[in-house]
Amino acid sequence: MTSFYSVHRYVERAAPMLHMAYLMDWVFIFLLLGGFIVLTNMDPFFNLFTLDDPSIQHPYATTERVPSIVGVIYTTTISVGIVVIFTPLLHRKNPALAHVVNVSLLSLALSVILTEFVTEMLKNMIGRLRPDFIARCMPAPGTPLHGLVGIEVCTNTNLQVLYDGFRSTPSGHSSNGWAAFGWLSAWIAGQLKVFQPGTELFRSFIAILPLFGATLIGVSRIEDFRHHITDILFGGILGALIAWYSYRKYFPHLGKANCHMPFPPPAFNMDSGIDTVVDTDFYDSLDEMEAAKQGYSD
Template sequence: MNRSKGRSKSPAGSLAARKGWVGSVARFWEKTYAPDYVGFALLLTAYLLTQFLIEPFHRMFTLNNINIQYPHALVERVSVFWNITYAGAIPLLTLLICLAVTRAGLHKCHVTILGFIISLALSSFITDVVKNAVGRPRPDLISRCKPAEGTNPNILVTISVCTETDHHTLHDGWRSFPSGHSSFSFAGLGYLALYFCGQMHVFRPRTDLGRALLAFAPLLGAAMIAISRCEDYRHDVYDVTCGSILGLSVAFFSYRRYYPRLRSAKCDEPFASRETTFNEGFGKLKSDEETGLRRGQNSLNETDSDEDA
């Protein structure tokens, strides 16, 4: 019984117990964060391919639809560059400063930053896939489209009536749902808020209001970025709300892969490294096997004694 439990808890399983290069690769794969980095690279590659190679589905529309007649803002309140700065660069710098000030160990620094960049990459990829699949017109589609003169405003038309020559401006008009700014901002700033909550034990009993307000401050920043998309008429409330929920959900998923729940007494420390878990699992397996061998040897000795008697 003990031996079977040891095998089931082994982080490597039978493949990692093999000899040769197969076992070496399996052990490296199990005891490091290589799968996470491979997944991150795949996400980043898929995101870039989606950005440059895939066009959105173009839903039909009518020119008299008041919901898509808003003006196209050439100057955005929060551009893509500033969104990356506010929700990507600044939270990353904040995390690095916090880790340095608290003199966090290498493992904590590693998984904290790894979880953050995975949160951003995963939310961006999911958002773009959904955007292209849904093909929902933006509130400023008519302004982007510049429909040809004489187009009947009362019937459904396609992208063929548009005269806009800039490829990105035109096709981006069908990438309304969900809001990419919203999902990205909540993926980055939401992750930072979760980290603050864990480090300051915000969800533990008797936490003061000051720490709670500080921990949730990044969410206010993310909300302001999301609201700016409605002010620029790039999205409506529905797009922004769904994008925000998506980003925050991805942030929570990414954070909890490396940190315990926020009500835990040790929520400020990440889970043990995979190498530690791997070694403990193999140590237990070895101990159980040695115990089994000793028991088998004792049984043989007792049998021999009985036969001699």
């Protein structure tokens, strides 16, 4: 039987490696994923409505242009694929290749899963009706047209379809699209150094291509009568903000000379129990670096 001492020694040896691999960050992301799953199984806030509200009288589309699961797979798979395929090509001579791949995937996972968690939480709290809600509800005959009524007038026995009619704001497709493709756009911009002086224009075009995909996904939800235009805008802004936060959490500003490299991992000291962060300052020019060495730079 393995002794407690041997297990302790193994953990002691493995701790620095796990720490530098951002193990706790990965654990936190999986906890967020668990929270998202819990939220998807919770009932939303059942808002009141009137049958004569034209904004919720659109038909229910049985076939969607971009189904929910397809949208998530589409955006996430493309983003992960580009990182996994092109990072070894862009960093083929970089000894920190594994670190770049790990941190890139970690940053992307944070963007997507945090966005999904926040989006689902807001959907349940707001309880806004989808444009096709009346078709989902199937109101009972004799329901008043002008007065406020509640979910009790609905006769649809498919509760999944009915309850989902209260989850219009914000758009999950839009927020997820901008979380994945917005992050990917920033990542490509950093890897290609599009904001460095003298870079070719085509690099910038490559960097903004994912944003077109995110926009088209959001527009498809209007065409399917699943969301109001404000839901799309809200979701897009939410996803873009979280994408930018998730990217900047691990990567320097796009204007930095080393913007293609993630921040170095934190140093780990088992004896002191105190984390120290490796110097993460990046400089745009050799002059600025020299000035910093001489104490002339902030």
